[in-house]
Amino acid sequence: MPDNAFYSDRIGQSLPRTREEISALAWRGIAVLIQQRLDDGSLARAFPEYNCPDDPGRNTITGTDRKNFLHALEAHVPRLTEPRSAPDDEWGIPLPSGIPLDPDRAPHTTTALDVIDFVAPHIDQPRYSSRHNWNFAHSHYTFNTSERDPFIDGPLTPGQARFQDDIEQIFRRTGIAFTLGSDMRVHRLGPPEARALISDFRPNTSDPELDALLNDAVSRFLSRVPADRQDALEKLWDAFERLKTLELGGQKSNSIAQLLGNAAPEPLRVELAKEFKALTDIGNQFRIRHHEHDRHAFPNDDAKDYVFIRCINLIAHMLRQTGRMHET
Structure with missing residues (x-):
């Protein structure tokens, strides 16, 4: 999405990007964006799901294995699911943290940025090879044979470029002074x-x-x-x-x-x-x-x-x- 996609940007009334904390508003946008990538297969290459009854050899990717994705996310960003320290219930026991990527529970800024750092390198652009409309209708996903290494300089894949642009738009619209760089890592703008x-x-x-x-x-x-x-x-x-x-x-x-x-x-x-x-x-x-x-x-x-x-x-x-x- 271009920088001037919104009217407030075109008339010079966008928020200044000076905030170095991830607000609850920004986190909701980030969490929803990642959920969309889970739904559209953008994370299916890294976390494949094989649920085609006609493919017992498990060679056909049918979506993203959300369970494996969340296990990996929690292992790499353990603070995302730490129990809440406040408010406590009436027995003095900390309330559970709830589900990972809860749009209504913004984590600490460092944790939120760690989530982006984890997700971004795993993004890829799927293409649909076919729609399997029988035996539990589902899609079959295929990907390009070459995958860009995010730690080596080079052009982003279409999926990475789109994710980078979407994250940048959330940061820009909520006044966040961070950016997702060409290495698919979050950096401070200063x-x-x-x-x-x-x-x-x-x-x-x-x-x-x-x-x-x-x-x-x-x-x-x-x-x-x-x-x-x-x-x-x-x-x-x-x-x-x-x-x-x-x-x-x-x-x-x-x-x-x-x-x-x-x-x-x-x-x-x-x-x-x-x-x-x-x-x-x-x-x-x-x-x-x-x-x-x-x-x-x-x-x-x-x-x-x-x-x-x-x-x-x-x-x-x-x-x-x-x-x-x-x-x-």
Whole structure:
């Protein structure tokens, strides 16, 4: 479904994608979407059911084995069916969790995203070979002989592309700041002001260690695990310090001066030098690379995001201006 499928999108009144919790509304849409994929055979290749009376050899797929699917889902996402901790019944015993994929019982955000991560790689596009209208009418499903490995770069299958689009539409319409990537895994979008910058960030500095630090920092920044944001900031600060010696490979002050001279004329060069100094001061005052008692802790994750975006924006500008960024 295109981004402008709804009137509110076309007139610029769609919800901003800033929410990092799966709401009850979003979960209902996700649960119903997965139920649809169970019904239409999209999960039948991974969890086949063989119920054709005329095929005792069990070579003909007739649908999705829901029991096996739910067993596998519960084993991989055990928190989905944990008993409710509240409210308790009058005897003080926790109420049962109910059925898996209950649209009316939204799990924790991490659990909901784990469900998508489990389901997405197993999606395939079935085609109907025939309709068996006798002996308990049912459909026979066949699939393409080749199946795309979600962990290897390559085009998505039609079924995966459709599932990705449907999940993306639910996220978009409910303001969720996550996305289902081409690897069929859920990723964090990050703050709106950073998305364009991050999507085009492809360092090519001729320094493999610097490139690795920068790419690792971005990957951790987009992780849906909040604790990874601290790791992202530390990796980025290591990269920032290494960037300062990029031109001369050693003498920091002379290297920064040369880097600034290659990146910008006066008076912008002076302003960029001030930004280098300001970010260096932040790194010295807060718990990024140093964790002594006199270093300040960040008050929340939003503050970490702000500092990360400020630093990577400067790094990206310097790399682009000196021809050290892959063209996108």
